[in-house]
């Protein structure tokens with residue numbers, strides 16, 4: 378199943394990166410009978426942040442055929458999200474089942490190494506050739522190597538350090554925050570007002586709510602509301618705890634390093650501090666930053682970007698893996714259509730761009746609402762209680778399934794959102 382080096386010299390599609398986005402696109406294209414190679418540079422998955430899913434991932438899991446594996450897993454059942462103000466006042470949990478009792482309104486808090494492995498194994502099951510410990514070192518283009526290409530293959534380096542050229546008709550960049558193609562072509566744009574960083578770790582033996590709330594994600598503002606914490610219950614009596622705030626506030630002008638900052642912020646968040654007071658820190662502190670960006674286009678001649686390689690919004694609503702899966706799914710459909718039609722132009726491979734971006738933009742508006750200190754969801758829902766259903770649809774991730782236009786319009790009357798990024802999207806170059 379997993380090879381150390383590719384068996385052939387040529388494929389229809391090469392996918393670089395075996396995270397959720399890469400595994401999804403590889404699985405769904407291979408399922409249609411195309412020859413797909415996926416190269417993943419790690420030999421095995423280690424810790425990865427991004428442990429909380431939204432329920433709408435259910436539909437991609439169903440399409441991938443992994444629902445039973447998810448249900449049989451030891452991942453924690455997540456049924457709601459709850460928010461705390463900086464004054465320590467909690468909302469009622471937003472239960473995802475409030476307006477829809479179907480099992481798709483439940484989701485999971487996952488251990489990413491196990492989750493990513495499950496999706497990668499599934500890509501191989503559906504016919505993709507998966508090579509571990511293999512790095513995509515270079516993308517090869519016809520002509521003078523500009524992004525109007527077309528892409529014709531990759532140079533890979535295997536675990537023994539052997540370099541090989543592999544040909545393909547379509548190259549999918551699924552390299553996550555490495556953003557290989559966006560960097561190469563200078564397509565990356567930072568989200569203007571979300572220059573955030575995060576400091577996080579795991580605790581063992583921290584407080585867990587009983588019953589239906591055991592797996593709830595809890596989002597808590599710190600006193601003064603300059604930063605917020607996530608609290609995500611995981612298997613093995615482990616809880617993921619992280620703080621997010623502006624880079625300027627959380628990283629620059631702080632003394633004592635990330636560990637000291639993390640604990641200083643926790644002191645401003647007594648609800649979290651109490652919950653972990655008797656727990657043991659189970660992982661060194663980690664830091665992430667500069668994670669909110671988007672590429673100005675999603676596809677070109679012979680290439681496509683999926684997941685974080687294209688863009689990532691913000692961790693607040695746990696939508697990163699959802700968008701990675703969804704973009705993998707949509708890109709797979711565009712690639713299969715393009716291969717069948719013999720049209721591998723940027724416009725053809727990026728035909729899903731507009732729809733995908735519309736969903737990202739919807740979520741982006743909700744994100745800016747959370748960070749807008751003049752805006753209050755409580756006040757908003759008090760004035761328009763009928764919009765609660767739409768808010769829950771958004772928290773579920775139902776942005777491609779349910780009409781939430783009225784909610785978004787009402788929100789945009791109160792929350793200012795910077796201009797959309799990435800207008801070029803699919804571009805004319807293909």
Ligand SMILES: Cc1cc2nc3c(=O)[nH]c(=O)nc-3n(C[C@H](O)[C@H](O)[C@H](O)COP(=O)(O)OP(=O)(O)OC[C@H]3O[C@@H](n4cnc5c(N)ncnc54)[C@H](O)[C@@H]3O)c2cc1C
Nearest residue numbers: 394396397398418427429513552553684685692697698701
């Ligand atoms: C602080 C923070 C908190 C987050 N919390 C959440 C959350 O709670 N819920 C959520 O859904 N999302 C969360 N996310 C986002 C989530 O982690 C990502 O959106 C998600 O992992 C994206 O999946 P992906 O497949 O695009 O990329 P990745 O999961 O990053 O996978 C990319 C893969 O490509 C491989 N790779 C890279 N370069 C190469 C190369 N040259 N050759 C071969 N392989 C390569 C890497 O080894 C990796 O396995 C969070 C992000 C941050 C920064």
